[in-house]
Amino acid sequence: MNTKKNFVTGDGLKKMQDELDELKTTKRKEIAERIADAKELGDLSENAEYIEAKEEQGFVESRILELEQMLKNVEVIAHKKNTKVVQIGSTVEVKNTSTKAKTSYTIVGSSEADPASFKISNESPFGEGFLNKEVGDKVNVKTPTGEVPFEIISIV
Numbered sequence: 795m796n797t798k799k800n801f802v803t804g805d806g807l808k809k810m811q812d813e814l815d816e817l818k819t820t821k822r823k824e825i826a827e828r829i830a831d832a833k834e835l836g837d838l839s840e841n842a843e844y845i846e847a848k849e850e851q852g853f854v855e856s857r858i859l860e861l862e863q864m865l866k867n868v869e870v871i872a873h874k875k876n877t878k879v880v881q882i883g884s885t886v887e888v889k890n891t892s893t894k895a896k897t898s899y900t901i902v903g904s905s906e907a908d909p910a911s912f913k914i915s916n917e918s919p920f921g922e923g924f925l926n927k928e929v930g931d932k933v934n935v936k937t938p939t940g941e942v943p944f945e946i947i948s949i950v
Contacts, residue, residue: 801871801882801903801916810868810905814861817854825851832892833892838855864905871903880924882916888924889930896947901925 802810809872825847832844856879871882880886885900901924907915914921923935933940 797867799869800867801869802906803871803883803902806902806906807868807870810861810865814858814865817858817861821854825854877944877949878928880927880946881926885950886924886927887950888944889947891943891945899924 828847829844829851832838832841832847835841835843838844854942874899877884880901882901882903885898887896887898889896897912899912899921901916902913904915904917907913907918907921914924916922916925921937923933925947927933929946929949931944931946932943934943
């Protein structure tokens, strides 16, 4: 049994609950209808519509179980504004001290991570590198291409 805490922001919790609701109500019904329609077409062994719907049903049921497990172990992080250290829920502006490029990242729980949106997991080497650091701190963060030096510019 997985008892690991799943840290999320309030927004992350709502997104997980909304996705679970959508899967349990709308998606399950849609897939059941597609399976019923496909069964009417006859031989199921070579029925592409039936096979595809059953595969999607498996995916949806798996995702429902995953979300339910995450929600059982959820801990909502109440972010405190103007903190002195980077924590889950913080948005941190950093400067790559090699390239001088500035970027902002939000540190989130692993279930909310979305690197394309600059939401970095607290469990990733990148996210861990910033946790508990203060403005002005210099850190070397592990990335797939090696360690990158950063300076913390601001924490919101």
